[in-house]
Every structure is written in structure tokens, then in C-alpha cells.
Amino acid sequence: MRRTRCFLLLIYFIVGFLTAILCMLFFRISNFLFSTMSQSATRKPVIVVGSGLAGLSAAHEALRAGAAVHMLDRAPKPGGNSIKASSGINGAGTRFQRAQGIAGDDSFFADTVRSAGRRFTETGSPLVDRKALVEILTSQSENAVNWLADELNVDLSVVAQLGGHSIARTHRGGGKLPPGAAIVSALVEELKANSEFTLENSSEVDELLTDGSGAVRGVRYHNFDNSDGPAHELEGPVVFAAGGFAGDAHGLLSKYRPDLAGMPSTNEARPASHGLLSAIGAAFVDMDSVQIHPTGFVDPKDPGSAYKFLAAEALRGEGGILLSSKGERFINELNTRDVVSDAIMALPHSTVGSTRQWEITLLLDPGACEVAASHIGFYVWKGLVQKKKVRDLAPEVISAVDKYAAIVSKHEEDALGRKTFGHWRLPPGEANRDEEVCVGIVTPVVHFTMGGVAFDTQARVLRLEDGNELAPIPGLWAAGEITGGIHGANRLGGSSLLECAVFGRIAGIQAAKSVMTV
Numbered sequence: 159m160r161r162t163r164c165f166l167l168l169i170y171f172i173v174g175f176l177t178a179i180l181c182m183l184f185f186r187i188s189n190f191l192f193s194t195m196s197q198s199a200t201r202k203p204v205i206v207v208g209s210g211l212a213g214l215s216a217a218h219e220a221l222r223a224g225a226a227v228h229m230l231d232r233a234p235k236p237g238g239n240s241i242k243a244s245s246g247i248n249g250a251g252t253r254f255q256r257a258q259g260i261a262g263d264d265s266f267f268a269d270t271v272r273s274a275g276r277r278f279t280e281t282g283s284p285l286v287d288r289k290a291l292v293e294i295l296t297s298q299s300e301n302a303v304n305w306l307a308d309e310l311n312v313d314l315s316v317v318a319q320l321g322g323h324s325i326a327r328t329h330r331g332g333g334k335l336p337p338g339a340a341i342v343s344a345l346v347e348e349l350k351a352n353s354e355f356t357l358e359n360s361s362e363v364d365e366l367l368t369d370g371s372g373a374v375r376g377v378r379y380h381n382f383d384n385s386d387g388p389a390h391e392l393e394g395p396v397v398f399a400a401g402g403f404a405g406d407a408h409g410l411l412s413k414y415r416p417d418l419a420g421m422p423s424t425n426e427a428r429p430a431s432h433g434l435l436s437a438i439g440a441a442f443v444d445m446d447s448v449q450i451h452p453t454g455f456v457d458p459k460d461p462g463s464a465y466k467f468l469a470a471e472a473l474r475g476e477g478g479i480l481l482s483s484k485g486e487r488f489i490n491e492l493n494t495r496d497v498v499s500d501a502i503m504a505l506p507h508s509t510v511g512s513t514r515q516w517e518i519t520l521l522l523d524p525g526a527c528e529v530a531a532s533h534i535g536f537y538v539w540k541g542l543v544q545k546k547k548v549r550d551l552a553p554e555v556i557s558a559v560d561k562y563a564a565i566v567s568k569h570e571e572d573a574l575g576r577k578t579f580g581h582w583r584l585p586p587g588e589a590n591r592d593e594e595v596c597v598g599i600v601t602p603v604v605h606f607t608m609g610g611v612a613f614d615t616q617a618r619v620l621r622l623e624d625g626n627e628l629a630p631i632p633g634l635w636a637a638g639e640i641t642g643g644i645h646g647a648n649r650l651g652g653s654s655l656l657e658c659a660v661f662g663r664i665a666g667i668q669a670a671k672s673v674m675t676v
């Protein structure tokens with residue numbers, strides 16, 4: 159008797175359970191059919207301006223939230239400057255850190271604030287909530303790395319410690335593909351497989367369209383392939399992810415930093431798009447905070463090019479030295495980026511075409527060349543580094559090499575304060591004349607613009623309203639290098655890819671919400 163009761167109960171339970179599942183499935187399917195049949199036909203797409211990591215991250219989340227996405231980029235190919243990123247993306251508390259023996263990481267917030275420097279404590283208008291922005295950036299960093307690794311299958315298993323970080327937290331892959339290219343291509347591939355996603359290349363946005371109340375309602379743009387054709391208009395919420403202005407040497411850069419006007423950059427030479435945001439009243443912060451990298455290669459085939467290839471910091475770390483045009487060392491090469499850049503820029507510059515640059519010799523002895531072989535091979539192939547016998551160098555360079563080699567081999571004190579010599583093993587004097595060194599010409603380059611449009615933790619673009627209050631502009635979100643306030647006076651390496659992923663995703667979700675609830 160008891161056994162049958164039990165048995166019956168079990169049957170009821172199973173039947174009930176199955177019914178519940180069927181009901182849920184039915185609702186999902188009917189919901190899905192309903193939404194695809196009736197709503198998406200009338201719903202406006204989320205418009206994403208820019209196909210760098212910030213734009214791609216926004217598109218990914220907007221699609222996941224059920225919106226259609228229309229992405230516009232003025233370039234013929236997607237990826238912006240994001241595709242060039244070579245060091246990696248920051249994440250604190252990741253399983254990849256743990257795999258390398260880093261049990262915990264609770265110093266990312268403090269490292270970021272320290273690096274941001276005086277900007278963080280400055281008062282003045284407009285006031286963005288820097289602390290809240292950095293809180294989101296750092297607390298969401300593990301999540302961002304997991305998202306790329308787990309959902310997009312990007313290899314981020316190698317973790318390195320960059321300058322200004324108190325711990326190793328910059329993630330990249332173990333293979334040859336640099337992290338920027340790996341992340342961008344994974345996202346582009348995934349997005350292109352989605353029928354709700356449209357990418358128009360060679361399409362430049364010229365204006366943000368607003369309604370009577372000042373809310374953004376869409377964009378006006380034109381297509382380069384059909385430049386005589388009519389301007390297009392597109393209606394929908396806008397995620398603005400148009401990148402920074404480091405490559406706008408004669409435009410925005412010279413406006414905010416006249417002292418840097420005409421300098422070459424590691425960024426693609428292109429006019430900035432910040433003016434589209436100022437035209438509708440958006441507020442800007444920290445626009446004069448510009449990051450200079452001390453070493454970009456001057457290409458002997460095209461010395462006046464405004465675009466320069468980055469000469470990795472590791473070249474100096476492994477033992478490389480810097481020599482002025484007189485063939486003299488002038489700075490401890492291992493000082494921070496800003497100190498080394500300032501020392502170079504205190505020397506006389508040259509002007510090639512419309513580019514203002516310095517021509518500094520970067521020289522690696524055979525020991526340093528060997529250790530940096532993976533970098534060097536590529537630079538030699540690109541024609542940016544030459545291998546030369548010491549005897550074929552200019553006489554003043556030979557004497558500088560001898561002088562430095564003597565300090566290293568005799569463990570003497572370096573007058574410029576360099577304490578570690580990497581893998582330098584070249585001896586001084588006649589003994590080195592047949593040895594091969596690696597030489598290239600480098601110049602300081604504009605690398606990153608910390609400042610940008612004021613925004614909040616929901617990635618809403620802000621404008622100043624009466625009473626000096628910042629208020630969100632309806633219909634407009636922003637993410638990536640176009641935004642300001644997170645990095646203050648100085649960005650930590652690896653934190654720009656991170657801000658693209660974190661705030662790009664937030665912007666995508668928020669913009670999608672605004673159309674889904676219509």
C-alpha cells in the first residue's frame with residue numbers, strides 16, 4: 159500500500175516536472191516568434207560608431223540583449239587602433255594569474271589611482287566620478303578576461319607585469335598573434351555570423367542627429383566608395399566608440415597640446431571625431447593628458463611618416479642603449495616612459511616633411527639582440543633594425559659603445575644611474591669590432607590620449623547643464639579611448655583594451671535596453 163502511494167507520488171512529480179518544462183519551452187518559443195515577427199521589423203537598431211574593441215564589445219552585448227546592430231567605420235577594415243595592441247589586457251584575480259602562482263590581486267584599483275596621479279584629486283569642473291569609473295574598470299576586469307577567454311576562445315593564458323603595476327596582470331596569448339589582433343578577429347568573426355549585425359566600412363559619421371529636446375536620435379554619415387552619393391541618415395540609439403586623438407597631430411593634438419603638434423604617433427594618422435560630440439554639448443575632461451612613448455621606429459624607407467611602429471620597451475630592458483645624434487648616452491634608458499621621453503625631447507629635433515621628430519640611435523649588443531630575437535627578427539624583416547659590425551659604425555658611436563661596455567664589464571658605476579644592464583656582454587675595445595650589433599633610429603611618439611568625453615558608470619555621455627551639473631545626454635553612450643576620466647594623468651599599460659571591453663559591453667547593454675523597452 160505504502161509502496162504504491164510512493165510510486166504514484168513519484169509519477170505525479172515527474173509528470174508535473176515535465177509539464178513545467180514544456181510550458182517554459184512553449185513560452186520561450188512563442189516569445190521568440192512574437193519578437194522576431196512583430197517587433198524587430200519596427201525596432202530601431204543600436205548604431206555603433208567605430209569598430210575598435212570598444213565598438214565590437216558594445217555590438218556583442220547589444221546583439222545578445224536582442225537588439226539589431228548597425229556598425230559604421232570610416233576605415234576600409236575593422237579593428238581601429240585596437241588591432242595593434244601588443245602587450246595585452248589587464249585582469250585582476252583571474253585563473254590565469256592563479257595558474258602562474260599569483261594567489262590574489264587586490265591592488266589594481268590602488269595602482270590605477272596612483273598612476274592617474276594629481277588628476278584624481280584635482281577639483282574643478284566638470285567633475286566626473288573618477289572613483290566610481292575606476293571601481294567598475296578594476297572590479298569587472300576578471301569578468302572581461304573570462305568573457306574573452308571563455309565565450310570568444312581568445313588565448314589569454316600568459317600574464318606579464320608591466321610598468322606601474324605592482325603585480326603581473328596583463329594577459330596575452332602564448333602564440334605569435336598579438337593580443338589586439340587576436341581579440342578583434344575573434345569578435346569580428348562572431349559578429350559577422352549574426353544576421354542581426356550589419357557592418358558598413360568606409361562609412362564616416364559626420365553628425366549626431368538630435369531631436370528638439372536635445373536627445374540623440376541617430377547619425378548622418380557618408381560612404382567613401384560613393385562620396386558623390388547622398389548623405390545617409392540612420393535612426394537609433396548611438397554608441398560612440400571612435401577612439402582617441404593621438405593620430406591627429408595637426409588637429410586636436412595641436413589644439414590641446416601645442417607643444418606636441420606635428421609629432422609622429424603609434425596611432426594611425428587620422429582626424430579625431432571628438433568634434434561630433436562637442437557639437438551637441440558633450441563635456442570633456444583631461445584633454446591635455448597625453449601619453450608619449452619614448453621609442454617609435456623611424457623607418458629609413460619613409461623617415462617622415464607620421465605613423466611609426468612601436469619599438470618595444472623590452473629592447474631597452476634586455477640591454478639596449480640610446481645615443482644622441484652626437485653619439486652620446488644621455489639618460490638611464492630604464493627610467494619611466496615620461497622621463498626618457500622628456501630627456502630625448504630636450505635634445506634638438508629635426509623636421510621631416512610635416513613631421514617633427516628626434517633621431518636617436520637604439521643600439522643592442524649581441525647579447526641583447528639574442529634575447530630579444532623574437533622582436534628583432536620582425537623589426538629586421540620590416541627594415542626598422544639593421545645588423546652591423548661594430549667596426550662599421552660611426553666613430554663617435556664606436557667610442558660610446560666602448561665606454562658603456564667598459565662600465566658593464568668592469569662593474570663600474572654608470573654616471574647616468576643605470577643599475578641593470580640586461581644581457582649586454584659586448585667587451586670594450588678592439589675585441590668587439592667584428593661582433594654584430596642591432597641598430598635602429600627611434601623617436602618619441604604620441605601613443606595614447608587619456609582625456610576624452612565625460613561619461614558615467616552606465617557609459618552615458620554627459621553634458622554640462624545649468625548649475626554646472628553634469629547630466630546624461632539621452633540616446634548616447636560612449637566607450638573606449640574616446641572617453642576621459644579613468645586614466646587621469648597616466649594610463650597603465652593594458653588598461654585601454656580593458657576599458658574598451660568593460661565599458662563597451664555596458665554601453666551595448668544600455669543602448670539595447672533603450673530600444674527593447676520601446
Ligand SMILES: Cc1cc2nc3c(=O)[nH]c(=O)nc-3n(C[C@H](O)[C@H](O)[C@H](O)COP(=O)(O)OP(=O)(O)OC[C@H]3O[C@@H](n4cnc5c(N)ncnc54)[C@H](O)[C@@H]3O)c2cc1C
Nearest residue numbers: 208210212232238239240245246363401638639652654655
Ligand atoms: C601600437 C599600439 C599598441 C598598443 N598596445 C596596447 C596594449 O597592449 N594594451 C592596451 O590595453 N592598449 C594598447 N594600446 C591602446 C589601445 O589599443 C587603444 O587605446 C584602444 O584599442 C582604443 O580602442 P577604441 O575601440 O576606443 O578605438 P579604436 O580601436 O581606435 O577604434 C576606433 C574606430 O573608430 C573609427 N572612427 C573614428 N571616427 C569615426 C567616424 N566619424 N565615423 C566612423 N568611424 C569612425 C576609426 O576608423 C576606428 O576604426 C595600444 C595602442 C597602439 C597604437
Ligand SMILES: *[C@@H]1O[C@H](CO)[C@@H](O)[C@H](O)[C@H]1NC(C)=O
Nearest residue numbers: 234235236357358359360383
Ligand atoms: C567593405 O565593404 C564592402 C562593401 O560592403 C565589402 O565588399 C568589403 O568586403 C568590405 N571590406 C572588408 C575588409 O570587410
